Amino acid sequence: MRPHLFVGRAETPIAFVESVSGGVRLKALDREAVRAGLEPGLTLADARARVPELEVYEHDAHADHEWLERLADGCQRYTPSVALDEPDGLILDIAGCVHEFEGERRLAADLEERLARRGLLVRHAFGDTPDTARALARYAGAPAPDEKRAVKRLPVAALGLDVDATTALSRAGLKTVGDVMARPLATIAARFGEDAAMMIRRLDGSVKGPIVARRTVPRIGVERRFAEPIARTEYALEILAELATEAVAQLADRHEGGRRWEARLFRADGLVQRLRIETSQATRDVTLLMRLLRERIDSLADPLDPGFGYDLVRLDVALAERLDASQLKLEGGEARKGEVAQLVDQLGTRLGRVRVRRFSARDSHIPEQAELLLPAAEAPAPTPWIAPETSEPPLRPIYLFDPPQPIQSIMAEVPDGPPHRFRWRRTVHDVAHSEGPERIAGEWWRRQDIPTRDYYRIEDRRGRRFWIFRHGLYSEMEAPRWYLHGIFA
Amino acid sequence: MNESSALIARLKRIATTGMPTQGDGRPDDAWLTQGMAKAQLHEVFATVDDAASAAGFSVASILAARAAPVMWMRTEASERQGGRLHATGLVEMGLDVSSLVLVSVEDETSLLRAAADAARCHGLGTLLMESWGRAPKIDLTATRRLMLAAEASGVTILNLRIGAEPVPSAAASRWQVAACRSRPLEADAPGKPAFDIELLRRRGGQAGLRWRVEWDRDANIFDHTVFDQTAFASGDSAALPGTGIPVAADRAVADDAAASVRRSG
Numbered sequence: 013m014r015p016h017l018f019v020g021r022a023e024t025p026i027a028f029v030e031s032v033s034g035g036v037r038l039k040a041l042d043r044e045a046v047r048a049g050l051e052p053g054l055t056l057a058d059a060r061a062r063v064p065e066l067e068v069y070e071h072d073a074h075a076d077h078e079w080l081e082r083l084a085d086g087c088q089r090y091t092p093s094v095a096l097d098e099p100d101g102l103i104l105d106i107a108g109c110v111h112e113f114e115g116e117r118r119l120a121a122d123l124e125e126r127l128a129r130r131g132l133l134v135r136h137a138f139g140d141t142p143d144t145a146r147a148l149a150r151y152a153g154a155p156a157p158d159e160k161r162a163v164k165r166l167p168v169a170a171l172g173l174d175v176d177a178t179t180a181l182s183r184a185g186l187k188t189v190g191d192v193m194a195r196p197l198a199t200i201a202a203r204f205g206e207d208a209a210m211m212i213r214r215l216d217g218s219v220k221g222p223i224v225a226r227r228t229v230p231r232i233g234v235e236r237r238f239a240e241p242i243a244r245t246e247y248a249l250e251i252l253a254e255l256a257t258e259a260v261a262q263l264a265d266r267h268e269g270g271r272r273w274e275a276r277l278f279r280a281d282g283l284v285q286r287l288r289i290e291t292s293q294a295t296r297d298v299t300l301l302m303r304l305l306r307e308r309i310d311s312l313a314d315p316l317d318p319g320f321g322y323d324l325v326r327l328d329v330a331l332a333e334r335l336d337a338s339q340l341k342l343e344g345g346e347a348r349k350g351e352v353a354q355l356v357d358q359l360g361t362r363l364g365r366v367r368v369r370r371f372s373a374r375d376s377h378i379p380e381q382a383e384l385l386l387p388a389a390e391a392p393a394p395t396p397w398i399a400p401e402t403s404e405p406p407l408r409p410i411y412l413f414d415p416p417q418p419i420q421s422i423m424a425e426v427p428d429g430p431p432h433r434f435r436w437r438r439t440v441h442d443v444a445h446s447e448g449p450e451r452i453a454g455e456w457w458r459r460q461d462i463p464t465r466d467y468y469r470i471e472d473r474r475g476r477r478f479w480i481f482r483h484g485l486y487s488e489m490e491a492p493r494w495y496l497h498g499i500f501a
Numbered sequence: 502m503n504e505s506s507a508l509i510a511r512l513k514r515i516a517t518t519g520m521p522t523q524g525d526g527r528p529d530d531a532w533l534t535q536g537m538a539k540a541q542l543h544e545v546f547a548t549v550d551d552a553a554s555a556a557g558f559s560v561a562s563i564l565a566a567r568a569a570p571v572m573w574m575r576t577e578a579s580e581r582q583g584g585r586l587h588a589t590g591l592v593e594m595g596l597d598v599s600s601l602v603l604v605s606v607e608d609e610t611s612l613l614r615a616a617a618d619a620a621r622c623h624g625l626g627t628l629l630m631e632s633w634g635r636a637p638k639i640d641l642t643a644t645r646r647l648m649l650a651a652e653a654s655g656v657t658i659l660n661l662r663i664g665a666e667p668v669p670s671a672a673a674s675r676w677q678v679a680a681c682r683s684r685p686l687e688a689d690a691p692g693k694p695a696f697d698i699e700l701l702r703r704r705g706g707q708a709g710l711r712w713r714v715e716w717d718r719d720a721n722i723f724d725h726t727v728f729d730q731t732a733f734a735s736g737d738s739a740a741l742p743g744t745g746i747p748v749a750a751d752r753a754v755a756d757d758a759a760a761s762v763r764r765s766g
Contacts, residue, residue, distance in 0.1 A: 349624065350624065351622050351623055351624030351625075352572075352602065352622065352624040352625060354622075354624075355572070355618065355619055355622040355624070355625065356602060358618060359604055359615055359618060359619070362615075363604070363605075363606065363611070363615065367604060367605045368602065368604050368605075369602070369603045369604075370599070370601065370602055370603065371588040371598045371599070371603070373588070379587070379589070382589060383587070383588045383589065385603065388602050388603075396599075397588070397589070397592045397598060397599065398592070399592075400592060400593040400595075400718065402719050403719060404593075405683070405686070405690075405691065405692055405693040405694065406590055406593035406594055406694065407593060408587060408589040408590040408593055409553070409587055409590045410556055410557055410560070410587055410590040410594060411552070411553050411556065411583055411584035411585070411586065411587060411590075412584050412585055412586075412587035412590070413584040413585075414584070414585055439550070444682065445683075445689050445690060445691045445692075446691070447686075447688065447689075447690030469690065470691065471682065471683060471685075471691035473682075474680060474682070475679075475680040475682035475683065475695065475697070476550065476551070476553075476554070476680040477553075477680070477683070477691050477694075498584065498587060498590065499552070499553035499584065500553060500557070500590070500691075500694065501553055501557020501561070501590075501594060501694040501696075501716070
């Protein structure tokens with residue numbers, strides 16, 4: 013599934029195709045395509061003949077699976093027990109989990125709304141067993157007064173048998189699951205196989221199929237409850253330090269370190285105060301964590317207010333990553349790097365992550381777009397910068413104005429040269445040396461009407477070196493303007 | 502463990518650079534090839550018009566001292582008035598920008614606070630603080646704190662003051678930087694970065710020295726010899742000193758020289 017394809021799209025039918033023996037066939041369709049009369053299994057040539065505007069993508073079962081896994085992860089907000097029903101279903105065991113949502117309908121509505129926001133169309137059904145829920149969700153037609161009767165009205169396809177068995181059932185005049193249930197089980201088993209009989213028993217509830225829940229590693233979370241609420245923030249911090257020590261011990265057992273942590277202070281009157289911290293490297297360093305937590309508290313707009321006291325303090329490791337003991341024994345350069353990373357975390361926690369940044373190279377020839385400043389805590393592996401040519405002076409300024417600053421050309425030289433004299437910030441600069449033009453065309457594949465820039469490196473009579481450009485060629489416009497884009501050292 | 506690795510780093514530093522507080526024992530022009538003394542606080546002053554020269558000189562000094570990695574802190578006023586830093590240009594000065602961490606702070610109060618943390622970080626080579634305007638909070642007390650932190654951690658701190666007047670401070674040295682005309686290349690193109698440097702003050706050493714230097718990125722040193730015999734200095738080589746000359750005595754001569762340079766250019 014490619015969710016972004018479906019969000020907010022107009023009526024172009026979409027199909028996913030798969031190469032099978034005998035040609036390319038449709039594998040999955042969107043609503044529009046179904047409405048246009050297509051169905052899975054059709055050859056692409058046929059489908060194209062019927063619906064010429066069909067948009068076609070390669071079916072990627074692996075991506076589908078990953079997407080489903082991610083949805084399943086998301087569904088763990090409702091219940092820890094989520095099973096995949098490949099290729100496009102999820103089974104949630106919500107027994108005992110609905111109290112938070114005041115009933116299963118509210119839970120389903122919440123889930124549907126979340127998925128709809130991602131452009132997903134969902135059908136859901138409740139069932140006493142996973143199998144009835146699954147069958148109802150996939151095959152339910154007309155509404156029925158209760159679950160039993162709803163199951164009986166399901167078409168025989170809901171039994172999930174192979175194509176031959178399903179056809180055989182229909183030929184025998186058994187159209188619905190109810191029809192099949194009305195027959196003696198032994199006959200069904202003898203005629204249509206043991207699987208059919210088993211499925212019937214599962215659907216009528218006499219046998220309960222298990223939910224094969226995905227094995228998930230529970231997140232590490234430690235907490236302390238207090239019969240007598242604690243009213244001092246300082247004491248709460250001590251508790252957090254103890255909790256951090258416990259969490260770190262658990263992480264060490266798993267050979268992991270935490271990268272994202274969340275401390276929650278539950279006040280007796282119901283208010284929850286959250287402190288989130290993040291480090292750029294996985295860590296098991298309690299001192300560091302406590303320092304970051306204190307930074308976070310210092311940077312809060314409203315200071316921590318214990319009010320009547322906290323009766324529950326909890327620390328969760330929201331994101332853990334592999335961290336072997338050997339990685340901790342850093343030497344020399346690595347140790348220094350680690351210290352800088354700690355400093356980056358500390359400053360980022362206090363000032364905000366977007367204020368502590370690193371440069372990252374980007375593939376653009378437009379100077380102001382050629383580089384990107386990313387938060388240092390999450391900057392990707394350093395990108396190689398193009399080494400300057402030996403014995404060449406710098407060709408790019410160290411300070412860049414964005415947007416470029418307009419300058420007033422007082423005396424232009426020849427049409428294709430830089431000005432002789434220009435005014436910038438109320439100061440007149442006489443150009444002594446210049447080099448150029450270096451022509452940088454606009455990104456014409458994005459927009460047509462961007463004028464070309466002709467750049468000049470110039471030095472004025474006092475030794476100040478500037479990077480200026482004429483915005484537009486004389487052939488493009490009548491009186492192109494001049495801008496100062498940067499200053500050299 | 503943290504402590505021991507810090508100690509190792511410190512010992513290494515001492516082994517490679519001599520004593521950690523060498524500040525005063527070095528020859529006057531040691532900074533040309535070795536950069537400014539490490540583990541100290543230095544001040545670099547420049548007018549608003551010479552901001553880029555001062556920043557370029559600071560970067561070059563860091564490179565000469567081989568004092569990477571660098572953390573560059575700027576106030577919002579710096580960013581607004583001086584323009585933003587351009588990585589490609591810094592790379593062309595010779596700086597490895599992949600190890601550069603850029604910190605943007607609101608004003609000089611948060612600049613000092615963030616700097617106090619960074620100054621204690623053993624992993625850092627140089628902390629470059631850039632502020633614009635008078636910045637009265639960066640005073641004797643604040644600089645003394647920074648100096649102490651620098652001596653303890655081994656971080657070199659360059660305090661870049663654009664458009665500010667010197668006030669009493671605890672810095673080991675104070676420099677004034679201005680743009681200087683480069684030696685033009687073929688076809689009259691502007692040449693390598695050149696600076697007009699004045700050592701205004703220096704703890705326990707001679708002050709009032711003046712140099713005219715070119716930054717040699719390939720060799721990682723400031724070159725002061727080039728200005729002696731070039732066409733640039735036509736006829737007034739005495740005024741373009743190869744070694745420092747006391748400015749107090751020669752101020753008039755130096756000014757004269759500048760004037761004649763303008764004429765010849």
